Amino acid sequence: MAEFFDQIFVNLKHWLLGFVPAQPDWLQPLATVVISVAAILGVFASLFAIATVIERKGLGRIQNRPGPNRVGIPFTDISLFGFGQPIADGIKALIKEDLVPRAADKVVHFLAPLAMFVPLALTLLVLPMGRNMTAMDIDAGLLFFFAVGAGAELAVFMAGWSSRNKYSLFGAMRAIAQMISYEIPFILSTVSVIMIAGTLSPVKIVEAQQTYNGWLPDWFVFTPWGLAAFLLFITAATAESNRSPFDLPEGESEIIAGYFIEYSGFKFAIFFMAEYFGMFAAGGMAATLFLGGYAAPVEWLNWIPSWAWFFAKTMGFIFFLIWIRGTVPRLRQDQLMNFAWKFMLPMALMTILAAASWHFIPDAFTRWLVSSTLVVAPYLLLGRGLLAGRQIGKRAYRYAD
Amino acid sequence: MLGEAIIKGMAVTAKNFLGSYVSEERLPTIEYPEQRQPLKEAVRNFPFLVYDGDDWHKGMRCVACQICEKECPPKCIYIVKSKDKKPDYMGKAQFYPATFDIDVSVCMSCQICVEVCPFEAIKMDNEFELSTSDRFGGLLLDKQKLAKSNGYYRHIHPTEAGEVDARLAAEKVKAEAKAKADAEAKAKAAAAAAAAPKPVSTPATPAAPPAAPNG
Amino acid sequence: MTPLAGYLILSAMLFCIGLAGALTRRNAIIVLIGIELMLNAANLNFIAFWRFSEHSEALTGIMFVIFSIGVAAAEAAVGLALIIAIYRHYKTTNVDEVNSLKG
Amino acid sequence: MTISFLIIAALILAASVAAMTLRNLVHCALALAVAFAGLAAAYLQLNAQFVGFAQILVYVGAVAILIVFAVLLTRGGEAPERNVFSGDWKWGALVAALVFGTLAWAVKHSFASDRPLPTKAEVTVKQIGDALMTKYVLPLEVIGLLLTAAMIGAVIIAMKEEKK
Numbered sequence: 001m002a003e004f005f006d007q008i009f010v011n012l013k014h015w016l017l018g019f020v021p022a023q024p025d026w027l028q029p030l031a032t033v034v035i036s037v038a039a040i041l042g043v044f045a046s047l048f049a050i051a052t053v054i055e056r057k058g059l060g061r062i063q064n065r066p067g068p069n070r071v072g073i074p075f076t077d078i079s080l081f082g083f084g085q086p087i088a089d090g091i092k093a094l095i096k097e098d099l100v101p102r103a104a105d106k107v108v109h110f111l112a113p114l115a116m117f118v119p120l121a122l123t124l125l126v127l128p129m130g131r132n133m134t135a136m137d138i139d140a141g142l143l144f145f146f147a148v149g150a151g152a153e154l155a156v157f158m159a160g161w162s163s164r165n166k167y168s169l170f171g172a173m174r175a176i177a178q179m180i181s182y183e184i185p186f187i188l189s190t191v192s193v194i195m196i197a198g199t200l201s202p203v204k205i206v207e208a209q210q211t212y213n214g215w216l217p218d219w220f221v222f223t224p225w226g227l228a229a230f231l232l233f234i235t236a237a238t239a240e241s242n243r244s245p246f247d248l249p250e251g252e253s254e255i256i257a258g259y260f261i262e263y264s265g266f267k268f269a270i271f272f273m274a275e276y277f278g279m280f281a282a283g284g285m286a287a288t289l290f291l292g293g294y295a296a297p298v299e300w301l302n303w304i305p306s307w308a309w310f311f312a313k314t315m316g317f318i319f320f321l322i323w324i325r326g327t328v329p330r331l332r333q334d335q336l337m338n339f340a341w342k343f344m345l346p347m348a349l350m351t352i353l354a355a356a357s358w359h360f361i362p363d364a365f366t367r368w369l370v371s372s373t374l375v376v377a378p379y380l381l382l383g384r385g386l387l388a389g390r391q392i393g394k395r396a397y398r399y400a401d
Numbered sequence: 402m403l404g405e406a407i408i409k410g411m412a413v414t415a416k417n418f419l420g421s422y423v424s425e426e427r428l429p430t431i432e433y434p435e436q437r438q439p440l441k442e443a444v445r446n447f448p449f450l451v452y453d454g455d456d457w458h459k460g461m462r463c464v465a466c467q468i469c470e471k472e473c474p475p476k477c478i479y480i481v482k483s484k485d486k487k488p489d490y491m492g493k494a495q496f497y498p499a500t501f502d503i504d505v506s507v508c509m510s511c512q513i514c515v516e517v518c519p520f521e522a523i524k525m526d527n528e529f530e531l532s533t534s535d536r537f538g539g540l541l542l543d544k545q546k547l548a549k550s551n552g553y554y555r556h557i558h559p560t561e562a563g564e565v566d567a568r569l570a571a572e573k574v575k576a577e578a579k580a581k582a583d584a585e586a587k588a589k590a591a592a593a594a595a596a597a598p599k600p601v602s603t604p605a606t607p608a609a610p611p612a613a614p615n616g
Numbered sequence: 617m618t619p620l621a622g623y624l625i626l627s628a629m630l631f632c633i634g635l636a637g638a639l640t641r642r643n644a645i646i647v648l649i650g651i652e653l654m655l656n657a658a659n660l661n662f663i664a665f666w667r668f669s670e671h672s673e674a675l676t677g678i679m680f681v682i683f684s685i686g687v688a689a690a691e692a693a694v695g696l697a698l699i700i701a702i703y704r705h706y707k708t709t710n711v712d713e714v715n716s717l718k719g
Numbered sequence: 720m721t722i723s724f725l726i727i728a729a730l731i732l733a734a735s736v737a738a739m740t741l742r743n744l745v746h747c748a749l750a751l752a753v754a755f756a757g758l759a760a761a762y763l764q765l766n767a768q769f770v771g772f773a774q775i776l777v778y779v780g781a782v783a784i785l786i787v788f789a790v791l792l793t794r795g796g797e798a799p800e801r802n803v804f805s806g807d808w809k810w811g812a813l814v815a816a817l818v819f820g821t822l823a824w825a826v827k828h829s830f831a832s833d834r835p836l837p838t839k840a841e842v843t844v845k846q847i848g849d850a851l852m853t854k855y856v857l858p859l860e861v862i863g864l865l866l867t868a869a870m871i872g873a874v875i876i877a878m879k880e881e882k883k
Contacts, residue, residue, distance in 0.1 A: 061421045062414045065430050108749065140768050140844045147772040150780025154752055157787055161745060176784060183780075200844045323418075327410040383403035621826055622720050623765070626728045628822035630735055632815045637739030639811030640804050645744060645789055649751050652782065653735050656758050659774075667765040675850045678842065679858070681770050682851075685777050686862045690869030692782045696789040697873035703793040704879075712805060 002303040006131055009039070009307065036135040040124050047315070048276045049086035054315075055322050057082055062326035090269070098265035101164060108162035112155055113263065113270035119151035120274045123281035128203045130294050130307030142200045145285060146187050149240070152278065153179045156249075156259050159271070163262035171258025174333060175249035178239055181340040182246070186236035188348035189229045192355035193220055193289045202285070206293030215299075219292040224372035225354035228379070230290040232348055234320070237282030239340070241275055244325035248333055283317030284310065343382050350378045442558060445525030447505045447542075448514055449549045453490050457548040458497075463522035464489065465498040469514035477507035478514060489520075490569065491576050503547060505531065506540040521565045527557050623664035631657035644699045644709045648692065655688045723764060731757035744795035745787060752783035769847050 013035050020031040053068065060067025071084035100109060126141035128134040138144060153176050160172020197205040211218045220226035239246040242258075250258030260271040287293055291313050294306035331339065354374035361367040420427035431438055454460035465482040479502040486494040514523050526549070533539030555562035634653030637646060659681045666677020703709050734754035741747045755778035762771035789795075805811075851859055 058418065061418045061428075064417055064421055064427050066421075066428065066432070069432075105743075105745075108746070138768060140772055143769065143772040143776070143844070147776035147780065150776050151756075153784055154749075154779065154787075157784060158749065161787075161791075176788075180781070180784070198845070323411060323414060326418075327414045328407060379403065619720065619724065622724060622728070623761070624826040625823060626731065626761075628819055628826065629732055631822070632819035633732070633735045633739055635818060636812055636815035639814060640808035641739065642805045643744060643795065645786060645793065645795060646739070646747055649738055649747060649786060652751065652778075652786075653738070653754065656755065656778075659770075660758060660761060663762055663765050663767045663770060667767065672842070673846070675842065675847060678767055678770055678847060679850060679855050681767070682773060682847075683855075683858055683862055685770075685773060686866060689777050689782055690866050692785055693873040694869050694876070696785055697877040699789055700792050700877045709793045709795065 002305070006305040006307075008305070009130065010132060013039075033135075036125075040135055041121070044121075044124060044277060044280055045273070047280060047311075048273050049090070050083070051276055051279075051315075051318050052089065052272075053083050053085050054319065055325075056085070058319065058322040059326050062323070093266050093269035096265040098267060099262070101262050103164040104262060105162040105164065108158050109262070110267075112159035112162060113260075113267045113274070115158055116152055116155035117270050117274040117277070119148045119155070120278040120281060122148045124277065124284070126202055127281065127284040127310075128206050128288060128293050129284070129310045130305065133294075133307055134203055137203050138201065140200045141202045142190060142194065142205075142285075145202075145281070146183075146190075149278075149281070150183060152274070155274075159263070160259035163259075165262050167257075168259050168261045171249045171261065175242060175259055177333075178242070178246060178248060178336060178340075181337060182236045182239035182344070185232055185340060185344035185348045186240055188345070189232035189236060189351065190285075190289055191348075192225050192229045192351045195352065195355050196220065196359055202288045202293070206288055206295070209292035210295050212299050217292055217295055217297055219290065219295070221290040223358060224368065224375045225351045225358055226290055228347065228351045228354065228375040230286065232344055232351065233286055233289065234317070236344065237279075237286060238321060238324065239336075241278040241282060243275075243279065243321050245328040245331050246336060247330060248336060279318060279321060280314055283314040283321075286317055287313035338386065342386055346382060347378060350374060440527050442560065444527040445510055445512055446527055446529050447508050447510060447525070447531070448503060448512075448523045448547070449526045450501065450544065450547045451522060451524055451551050451554050452548050453551050455550070457545070457550070459487065460490070460550075461497060461522070461544075461548060462490065462520050463498050463501065464495040464520055465501075466519065468517050468519070469523055472513050472517045473508075474511060474513065475507045475509055477504040478502070479504075491573055498544060501544040501547060502541055504541050506536070521569065524554050524558065524561075618668075620664055620668040623660060627657040627660040627664065630654075630660065642710050642712060644702065644711050644714070645696070647711060648695045648699065651695070652688065652692060655684065655691075659684050724761075727757055727760045727764060731761065743797075744790040748783060748787045748790055751786065752779050755779050755783060766842065769842070769844055 013032070016035055017028070017031055020027060022028055057067030057069075068082040068085040069079050071082065071088045072079040073084070100106065123145050125136040126134065126138065126145050128137075134141075136144075156175045156179070157172050160168045160170075160175070163169075193205060194200055197208045199205065209217070209219050216222055221230045238244055242249050250260070260268055263271060287310060293313075294310045296302045296304060296306075296309055354371045357374055358367055358371040361370055417427060422428075450461055450463050452458075452460035452462065465480050467480050467482070470476075470478045470480050479500070480498045481500040483497050483499040487497050489495040510525065512525050515525055531540075551562070551566070555566070631654050634650040634657060636650075637653070638650030641647060641650070662677045662681045662684070666672055666675075669677070699709060702714055706714050708714070731754055734750050734757055737750035738747045738754055741750060755774065759771045759774040759779070762768075762774055
């Protein structure tokens, strides 16, 4: 029975493929790709709608207010607890007039949201969303994930520059500087997982984490280097998708709305959706690399279908981002850069060293000892070292006191 | 340990988040149209005309003395005095306003008209949901729309209405006492006049009653 | 016209477009873009020959291209640094006007 | 000469011609990015997956943005007013055409024109990793050194000299 639910979507796809005639040999593979892509876009678009509501309700509840709970079925007072809100937002985005500034560079202005959305949607193809439910099971899946993710920076520049607006150019420059400097820890934090799993393919990385010893599953996050790499990956992913403490590019207080300032109507909605797709992809990859993808946390929970675990972990990551957004204030640009280059880069290199020591030391106890010291020691030294130089005290105002 | 400040912050927001589902004090929002904030007593928005009893035209206290019209700073009151009179709450015949318009788009709720009104005829209402689609006619309230019963006044401003009613009742009692006293004095004077001519003589011509009221 | 010849013709065309751009355009950055295109044309040749060689497990073609991408990235970085330094000094990136050797 | 090859070739050539001939420099840089992406597609079609993704990561992700930043730093944003091509552009075009002629002649008469298509060469990342770590470990170290030197050199060249 559990097997049936677990493979329900795979069987559904095979059933659909049955209708596709087999004469032209290129029709079958095309059909599989079309079905997978349609499924992914459908699922993640609805997840995007739900995520926006969860974000606004979560942030509201953190600030002791209920968040959207009005939009429901029209002409009745069924409020659907606010989950009608994305429909209202979608219609609003569709109906709103789409202004293009006169001085804007029409072609580049028009292509920017597309160039932003396509790479971030492509990154979803390599995520193993369930047992043999991967749209594109390729050997160098992780490299594909980072390569296509790097395409988003160019789109950010296109948006910022083509709007011919100083604020948007500022926002774009900040966003690119941030994305490039956080891309290196983002990639380096996964090198340790690749070393231990011995492959770049996310599917095999997840299969390496399926076993359980005793109660604890063999996830990489339960190893010292795994935990450090997981935290680095999450921080870098937050910075990569311009979220919460790293949302300088669209710092509303300073530069209004960053690089998508001259976009309204549906183009703005595409930017918004692209950002969320980036977060889903980062969440999915974090779950795949460190939290055992579609594996159940404990042995006897295996009857729950594998894809349910994947989406639970991804939405858990989204809620964690919302939780961080409700808590931590925004970083200054120089703090942001220092944190990336002076703290996260050395830490990422140290986690690779820790993973190496974990791999080559046979004895379990010394393995834990060496690996955790290789992670905790630089964490403390770097942390203390970076803070030593500056006097973190009460802020002294030179003029207004 | 580095980073424990972030963890402490996360704990606070987590407490708020979970608390908002559990304890009432962590979700103080009043969802406006369904639940309403109880208005303080002294809240005032636009004036209205008070009337006693149940017929708004007969019981209206306003006697069209037009003091409020003259005193109103933005000049948003417009009164046309009636030709005939109607008895007021003490039965004395008074004028009444044929038309009494207030342009609430101009009124600035300063309550000067209430302070200068000698007859307690105009008071401040706390009704604020007054949105209309018509910008001009819709905001010009005529006499009928302005008239509200004294019971409504006592409902929205209980203490103030209590004082006003007490004062009016006292005035009424005093006026009646004075009227009674006048009546007695007149009766006594009439009786005295009737008694005085009998003992002297009974002249043939009927003397005009010396109307000498002693008020 | 086998597929290998197709790729070779494509990379030759790409190389010549890059060469034409580098030779005819005024702006230094476009010259650098032309050089990038020429480098990429060469990479395409390597991969084409690797794909159509008998024992493709030797991986020489792929190795060459990986190192070539590394070197090209380094070269682009240094080239652009030079252009920015020249721009700061001469206030122009026009290749014809940057012709005096005096520092 | 499959259709997909023709599509990718057309995309690459169109993008690179655009990169060379457009007036606005930022448009040139973006066209170059499209050309790089087209080349990555060509590599994928030639079953060189690792190189295709490396191409996207390095070129589209970094070099294109580097060039765009350089364009902005040298005030290339606005469209140039004077003629975009240098004075004697005809000679350049002639030289390029000659080079293409010789190359095309060489390809036509070489053994390549009748080379049969061998089997699908499936290369896993593990093989590339092993090759890099065993046979090509020296070039790997040298390229690491070279990249560091290039980075430091680029920073020093482009650094603002302190006013003496």
